[in-house]
Amino acid sequence: MASALIIGGTRGLGAALVKQYAAQSTSVFATTRSDTAPSGFPNGIKWLSNVDLTKSNVGENLTGQLKGAKPLDVVIINAGRFTTEDFSAEKGPNWEEEVTMYTTSSIAPVFVVHSLTHAGLLKSGSKVVFVSSEAGSITLRHDKEGGGNYAHHASKAALNMAGKLLSIDLKEKGVIVSIIHPGFMRTEMTKGVGFDKHWDEGGAVTPEVAAKSLVDWTEKLDIGKTGEYWAPRGPRDIGMAETVLGKNLETPLKLPW
Structure with missing residues (x-):
């Protein structure tokens, strides 16, 4: 049986990923900051x-x-x-908030992947996806x-660089690293920062729709795409995609750093 670890699995995209992998009869590990398992999930997580x-x-x-x-x-580090x-x-x-955002988005993932690798929990063919x-x-x-x-923006740019560097370190081991934009989503996070007013015109999708795209993408990943963004x-929910990159953009879309 295939196995998946979802880091940040209790809500939004992470919760949708947990449920989709569980529905595929995948052995699913998922993380929570709480000391108890959340409710509303399939048995066996x-x-x-x-x-x-x-x-x-x-x-x-x-x-x-x-x-x-x-x-x-x-x-999947979500x-x-x-x-x-x-x-x-x-x-x-805000100093404290900046430290939290950088630590969560771009510092912790490096330590997570380092620990998983040296504990023997990644193998040739393993796929590590940075959201x-x-x-x-x-x-x-x-x-x-x-x-x-x-x-928020700069910590994601830093995550992109961390993912690229990790892909170089892990390539000899056959571990694939993918850095992705999952889509503009209708989640509590985007609502909490006032982006819900852009949901309709921005083409925001539910976490379940974004999770399906991400699962499909991950299934097809190979070493030829390791370290790429x-x-x-595609470009459908990226506001400046056509302004900056031009029209008739492909799906999926390789993003510029």
């Missing part, structure tokens, strides 16, 4: 508790709870945080969108 990506021991915590498990076929920031005197950037965002593309940032949201759902 192996929940790894108290997994907090802001803690320096997150890698050791994960591998300790996976002790005795066979190497994983798929690892956990993230988005707090809006602007350049005003009244609000401006990034088109927001992490420097090329796609445009005057029309304005500035602000420094840590893609939008499996």
